[in-house]
Amino acid sequence: MSDPLAVIAELPGVPEAVTEAREAVDRLYRHRVLRRRSPEVSAESALRGARASAALEGVDAPLGPLRAGEVTDPLVQGALRVSAELGRLSKTWRTAPRQVLARLHTLAATGLVEEARLGRPRVADAPGVPPNDPLGLGPAPSPEETAARMDALVALVTGETKAPAVVLAAVVHAEIAVLRPFGVADGLVARAAERLTLTEFGLDPKSLATVEVGHVESSYGENLQAYLTGSRDGVGQWLRHCALAVTLGVREATAVCEALQRG
Structure with missing residues (x-):
């Protein structure tokens, strides 16, 4: 199968959900506030996204x-550091995703693990250190399976696909979230990688949509559990959820635009 993402992009209900997300983003980008104040909207989206990502943890x-x-909680501080760094990491994402993921983990997990584990995959961890499981996903795959699936994920990000950016971003997010390649703060890394993918693959180049808020508002854990089954229905459910999260994230960003317009 030369383009597996293009295949799952056609699962029932997915094309319609992706189209709705695309149209929502297009409407957002036509908002008059963005003619002069898009950096402010991006900054507020980043802040709200960091808050929502920490809440999911x-x-x-x-x-x-x-x-x-x-707020001094180390996990929240990690989410803020990750959010602040995304703009500087975006250009590297499509060519060196491993480097970006290691950097994201270093930012996310500082204060949560010892320094030697920052940016290091679980294959390098000491035996007997189980990955965190804030969503109740159950045991993580073995380090060997995780390494193999991360190789496949890197190939997707650096390769070519005809699938929409929403679909690629959804798979990137889910794979990191369920594999838990670092063992701590993987959810923060997964959602940051999703946002990077939506930005760098053309859906939301200014990173305006607060997609993390969309995840909070639409049964995130339940839909991630569906992806974990590996079934067509489960994967399709997750893809539709991620498209909806973009649409809801656009609603959040539009509210920010309206607030700025009112002054």
């Missing part, structure tokens, strides 16, 4: 204290 920080720099 079990740490829900209020937006006000977060904006004021009053």
Whole structure:
């Protein structure tokens, strides 16, 4: 199968969900506020995305204290560091995804693990250190299976596909989230990689859509569990969920635009 992503992109309901997400992004980019203030919208999207990503890991920080720099929880701080770095990592994502993932993990997991484990895959970890499982996904695949599937994931990111960016981003996100290649803060890395993919593969080049908020609002764990089954129905459910997360993320970004317009 030369283009497996193109095949799953045609699963029932997926083309329609992807089209809806694409149209939502297109409408967002026509908002008049973005003519002059798109950097402000991107910055607010990054902040809200970091908050939502941390919440999916079990740490829900209020937006006000977060904006004021009053939240010191290490996982939240990791989410903020990851979000702040994405713009600098975007150009490297399609050519050196392993390097980017290691950097993302270093940013996400500082303060959560010892320094020697930052950016290091589980194959290099000491035996007997189980991966974190904040979503109750169950045991992670073995380091050997994880390494093989990460190789395949890298090939997808650096290769060519006719599948929409939403589909590629959904698979990137899910594979990192279920494989847990680093063992700690993998969810933060997975969602950052999804956003990078949506940006660098052309759907949302200014990184405006707060897709992480979309995940919070639409049964994230349940849909990730569906992907974990590996069935056509389960994979299709996850892809539709990710497309919906983009659409909901656009709604969040549109609210930011409206707030700026009102002053």
